Amino acid sequence: MSIINPSARYRAGLAIGAAALLLSGVVTGCGAAQGADDGTQVKIAFLGYSAANGYTKNSYEAAKSAAEKLGGKVTFFDGKFDGATQLAQARDAIASGQYQALEILPNNSAQMVPVVQEALAKGIKVAAIDYLIGTDPTAVDRPGVEGITVQIADNMAEGGKAQGEQAAALCQGISPCKVMIEIGSKSSEFDVIKLTEIKKVLAQNPNIQIVTEAADGFEEAKVERTTRDVLQANPDLNLIVTTGDQNCFGAERAVKSAGKEFAAQTQPGGGKIACLGWGGSRDGVQEILAGNWPSSIALIPETFGAAAAEHLIKSVRDPQTPPLITTQTAMSPIGRIATAESLAAHPEYLGEWDK
Numbered sequence: 001m002s003i004i005n006p007s008a009r010y011r012a013g014l015a016i017g018a019a020a021l022l023l024s025g026v027v028t029g030c031g032a033a034q035g036a037d038d039g040t041q042v043k044i045a046f047l048g049y050s051a052a053n054g055y056t057k058n059s060y061e062a063a064k065s066a067a068e069k070l071g072g073k074v075t076f077f078d079g080k081f082d083g084a085t086q087l088a089q090a091r092d093a094i095a096s097g098q099y100q101a102l103e104i105l106p107n108n109s110a111q112m113v114p115v116v117q118e119a120l121a122k123g124i125k126v127a128a129i130d131y132l133i134g135t136d137p138t139a140v141d142r143p144g145v146e147g148i149t150v151q152i153a154d155n156m157a158e159g160g161k162a163q164g165e166q167a168a169a170l171c172q173g174i175s176p177c178k179v180m181i182e183i184g185s186k187s188s189e190f191d192v193i194k195l196t197e198i199k200k201v202l203a204q205n206p207n208i209q210i211v212t213e214a215a216d217g218f219e220e221a222k223v224e225r226t227t228r229d230v231l232q233a234n235p236d237l238n239l240i241v242t243t244g245d246q247n248c249f250g251a252e253r254a255v256k257s258a259g260k261e262f263a264a265q266t267q268p269g270g271g272k273i274a275c276l277g278w279g280g281s282r283d284g285v286q287e288i289l290a291g292n293w294p295s296s297i298a299l300i301p302e303t304f305g306a307a308a309a310e311h312l313i314k315s316v317r318d319p320q321t322p323p324l325i326t327t328q329t330a331m332s333p334i335g336r337i338a339t340a341e342s343l344a345a346h347p348e349y350l351g352e353w354d355k
Contacts, residue, residue, distance in 0.1 A: 042072040042313045045093040047086055047104045051078040053218075055279065056105060058353040059129065059305035063103055066306035072313045074103070081185070081217075083108030090115045094124060101125040101149070101312040103305075108189060109137040109144065116145045125149040125315045127308035130301065130328070131156065131190055138193065140327050147323075150311050152304040154328045159297050160194035162336055163276055164201025166295055167241050168208065170266045170274050175207035177266065179239045180230050182223055182247040186215045194243045194278075211237065216247070220355075223250025231258045236270035245284035245296055246355050248275040252292075264294040264340070280338045282351035288340055298338040300328055302352040307331070 046063055048056040064074040077093065079086035086107045093099050094115070102119055104127065106112050112133045116126050127150035131137055134144020140153040171177030181198065183191045195213070202208045211234045216222035223246070231237055231254060240251050252262045255273050263272040277284045277296030287293040307324070315321040329335055334342040334349050343349060 040071075040317055042067070042070075042101060042316045043099045044072060044074045044101045044103050044309060044312055045077060045090075045099040046074050047077045047079055047090055047093070047102060047106075049079050049105045049107060050081045051076070053081070054281070054354045055299075055301050059105065059301035062302035062305035062352075063309035067309045067313060070310060070313045072309065074309060075099075079105070079107050081107060081188075083111045087111055087115060090119070094119050094122065099124065100316045101127070103127045103129060103150075103308050103312060104133065105130050106133050109133050110135050110189075113145055116148065120145070120147045120149075125312045127151070127312055128153065129304045129308050130154060130299070137189065143323065143325055148325075149315050150308045150324045152308060152324070152326055152328060152331065154299065156190050156193050157197050158329075159278070159336065160197025161201060163194070163241060163243075163278065163297060164198040166276050166337070167198070167239060168201055168205045170239055170276075170294060171205060171208050174238055174266060174268050176209040177205075177207050177238045178209050178211050178234050178236060178270070179241060180211055180227070180234075180237060180251075181213045181241045182226065182251065183213070183215050183243040184218045184247075191215070191243050198241060216250070218244045218246040220246050220250035220253075223247045224254045227251040227254035228257070231255070231260075234270075237273055238266045238268075238270055240273065240275040242276060243278045245277040245279045245281040248277045248284065248287070248293060248296075249355060251275055262292055264288075264291050279353065280349075280351050281353050281355045283355050285338060285343060285349070285351040288338055289343055291340070295337050295339045298332050298334050298336060298342075298349070300332050300352050303331055304328060 046060050060076050067074045077089040116133050119126050129152050132144035132151050132153035138155050138157040140155045212230050214226045255262045261272045266274045274294050280296045280298035284296045311324045334346045
């Protein structure tokens with residue numbers, strides 16, 4: 001099987017937006033006419049995490065815009081952050097006969113395998129974006145489902161390890177370094193993997209004390225309440241580690257209302273509290289540039305949303321098109337982590353989603 005990996009082209013310095021628009025023509029080695037509308041309207045069912053999620057919205061809008069430029073059409077399905085709901089929607093989309101392709105932000109990797117296999121068997125092209133669809137969501141170096149058309153996945157285990165290492169570095173010289181962990185959901189396989197890897201790293205540092213593990217659904221108001229309660233019990237809190245930028249914004253309000261400084265560095269005694277973001281949102285990038293956050297795991301939902309839609313359309317029109325298998329980190333101009341240093345080196349990266 002021939003697999004396309006465009007990482008070298010992206011790392012050569014293409015701006016994110018331009019890369020997404022050029023990807024289909026560049027990676028196949030075809031002429032400019034390959035990207036044009038050949039008269040066949042390709043209809044794509046976009047199966048999102050949740051309509052209430054900004055990350056989902058920005059990825060969908062990018063896919064929709066890219067498809068329209070090629071004469072395609074994208075229809076949104078609200079997965080409501082629920083694997084069973086999304087599975088039923090995928091089955092309905094297949095059974096309807098209306099769609100030639102599915103673009104999926106999977107709420108559950110393994111659960112979606114049978115329906116993806118069904119779609120592929122019926123000649124429907126499938127893209128797994130953000131996370132792979134398969135039995136091992138960390139095996140991003142190979143297709144999670146044989147024959148899948150597009151896979152642009154993030155290895156959340158590597159992300160969790162990187163987040164843990166950032167936390168350990170911020171806790172150096174502080175003992176105990178009190179840490180609050182705030183994820184999205186303990187029922188999400190992705191967040192559980194991230195949490196497990198974060199804790200593995202923190203456990204290797206005896207000076208670090210985890211004072212609470214919370215899961216507030218990436219809802220800023222809930223995170224603010226939880227952080228306020230944690231600060232009352234632990235006024236010397238040093239660090240907040242998250243799996244979503246939204247959690248840092250919620251925590252920031254509680255920290256500031258407690259009269260403490262929200263900063264890119266920690267401080268013994270909790271006078272300064274740092275928060276590690278995840279996602280590289282537009283607002284999060286600005287917080288890092290302003291010196292208010294140390295970092296955020298950098299994700300590219302607009303780039304992969306557009307690239308997947310383009311490749312799906314190309315694959316429907318030309319069945320000989322090789323699959324696109326790559327990772328978010330390979331496509332990102334700044335790699336895995338957005339820091340003040342990496343953002344200064346790559347000013348074209350401004351974040352790709354709104355919290």
